[in-house]
Amino acid sequence: MKTTVKSYQTLLGGFILLAVLGSCGQEEKKAAAAATPATIKTFILQQEEMKSSLxxxxxxxxxQQVDLYAKVSSFVKTLKADIGTEVRQGQLLMTLEAPELGSQLAAAESRLKSQEAIYMASKSNYDRLLETSKTPGTISKNDLDQASAKMNSDNAQLNAARAAYKEVGSISNYLEIRAPFSGIISARNVNLGAFVGPTGKGSEFPLFTLQExxxxxxxxxxxxxxxxxxxxxxxxxxxxxxxxxxxxxxxxxxxxxxxxxxxxxxxxxxxxxxxxxxxxxxxxxxxxxxxPANAGTFVVPKSAIVDSAEGIYILKDENHKAAKITVKKGRENDGKVEVFGDLHNGDVIVTEGMEEIRVGDAISQ
Structure with a gap:
């Protein structure tokens, strides 16, 4: 019985010794792995010409495109064009009707004729007095001056009547809507008889939209x-x-x-x-x-660029230690990117950049 217990103790002690030796071996392997830096792919940086497209x-x-509106309040009288109609510059597209505008034109014409008659009478009177005044003592200078002033005043009134008539006549020209340039009618928003104008429901949308x-x-x-x-x-x-x-x-x-x-x-x-x-x-x-290609730019694989919260950078091998180089990205094409920063020909750059590689980490190529 004593022999059996002793054998068991001896066996247990052996197992414990093997476990201790195994643990020591694993620690040694970990230390050796830590002492040996991981292999990291790098490349030599060179200037390149990079052609790409955006x-x-x-x-x-x-x-050219224009929306055509009515200048005066009126009603649509005729339509000469519709959606899809190809028109030429100056072509008539629509005629409008405004009865009150006709009355205004007639009144302006009447005032013009009346003022012409008044001016002709005052001018004839002045001409007669002027001719008579050539005989000394027949016409006083004051009468001649009054006749001249009356003639000038009537002439001014005549010019005002002409301007008023021309204004109403110009407004009546707005009753014809013509194409300002050659093109195609792409929209029509009115029908015959519709009320149109600068005010009211008719001005909500353009009469026509014309496109070249x-x-x-x-x-x-x-x-x-x-x-x-x-x-x-x-x-x-x-x-x-x-x-x-x-x-x-x-x-x-x-x-x-x-x-x-x-x-x-x-x-x-x-x-x-x-x-x-x-x-x-x-x-x-x-x-x-x-x-087009720009000479003298540095191009790196897209995988070499690290875009993190700390900024955009690439990793450079400096005496087998990792160093960060802040860069700005340029054009991209076929997995390559232009970079701008403190870079020089011959720099050794990490091909697969990652945030896990810290500044000062050993780099083994």
């Missing part, structure tokens, strides 16, 4: 980062949803030269010929803007 949405709008569609504008907003790449005369390409397989071209014509305060982008307009009317105002276009 894809962004744009909007097609009519080269054979010549369109493509409008885009270029972000601040890319404003230096486009200039007047450059050509861009674009597609539209209705014809995804067809590639259209446009030429840059107008740049605003300022950034929109809300979008922080520059408005750029391009001219688009549209004689076959394949494109329509209001279409959304997918625009591709070619960005």
């Amino acid at each position: 894809k962004m949405p744009g909007e097609l709008i009519a080269y 569609q054979k010549h369109l504008r493509l409008v885009i907003s270029i972000p601040e980062l890319y404003t230096g790449y486009l200039k007047a005369g450059d050509t861009v390409t674009f597609t539209v949803q209705s014809k995804p397989a067809q590639l259209f071209t446009a030429t840059v014509k107008r740049l605003s030269g300022a950034l929109d305060l809300r979008l922080r982008a520059e408005r750029v307009e391009m001219d688009v010929p549209n004689l076959d009317k394949q494109l329509l105002p209001g279409m959304i276009a997918e625009v591709s803007v070619a960005l």
Whole structure:
């Protein structure tokens, strides 16, 4: 019995000794692993020329567009155009009717004729007195001056009557609505007999909306980062949803030269010929803007950039120790990104940047 207990104690002691030796071995392995830095992929930084393109949405709008309203209160008498009608500059689109305007024109004409008669009478009287006054002692100077003043006053009244008649006549011209330029009627909001004018229900919507569609504008907003790449005369390409397989071209014509305060982008307009009317105002276009290569820029893989709460940076190998280099991103293309910062040719950069790598961590290549 004593032999059995002793054997058990001996066996238990052996197990304990093996456990202690195993624990010591694991600690030694961990210490060795900590002493040996992990292998991290790096690359040598070099300046490159990076060609890329910027894809962004744009909007097609009519080269010219105008909403036509009635100048005077009136009723629609005739309609000469409808939605989709192609019209020429100066073409009659609509005639209006305003009976009270006719009465005003007749009254103004009557006042004009009356004033003409008054002026002719006063002028004849002055001419007779002037001729008679050539004989000494026949007409006093005071009578001649009064006749001259009366003639001048009647002449002024005649000119006022002429102006009033011309004004009413000009207003009557507003009863004809004509096209200010050649284009297509894209909207009509009235019918025969409708009341229209600057006041009342008739002025709620325009009579017609006229668009020039054979010549369109493509409008885009270029972000601040890319404003230096486009200039007047450059050509861009674009597609539209209705014809995804067809590639259209446009030429840059107008740049605003300022950034929109809300979008922080520059408005750029391009001219688009549209004689076959394949494109329509209001279409959304997918625009591709070619960005030329800039010599002397540094390009890194996108994976090398760390975008964290501390900012945007890349990791640099300095004497086998990790160092952070704060950078700003430029253009992106095919998984590569332009970066700007305190960088030099020949710098060793970590290929796979991550927040877990701290400043001063050992780097083994």
